[in-house]
Amino acid sequence: MAHISEEAVKRMTRLIGDAEKARCKVDKLRSMTSKLDELEIDREAEIFKAMADPCRLTILSLLREGEMCGCEIMIGVDRPQSSTSHHLSILKDAGLIKERKDGRWSKYRLSEGAVIEMLNLVKLMRETKHD
Secondary structure (H helix, E strand, O other), rough: OOOOOOOHHHHHHHHOOOHHEEEEEEEHHHHHHHHEEEEEHHHHHHHHHHHOOHHHHHHHHHOOOOOHHHHHHHHHOOOOHHHHHHHHHHHOOOOOEEEEEEEEEEEEEEEEEEHHHHHHHHHHHHHHHOO
């Protein structure tokens, strides 16, 4: 993770007005950031980026109902084959879906129950935001 410089103490002191408190806060932040795994955060961001597209969220929602052929997904999202294939590739690369070949057809399914849980949490957050 990014190194927190001594300049950060000066900036924090200007913000909160107390040099000792600023040093304590910066030391705590240094400790917290030293424990972060940058590669793991990048992998997590990849998953969120993959889910951050309406078409891909639609695909995930369709797959909640079970395995589907790529042609069914293409019709379900009302996109050309090339566009659908691109979105499926992104979801697959992020580990959100799995592909199974069935003759000349590709069948897709959610990779884990955790994907359904993520979708449920998003729905819950959206509902509580509007309350």
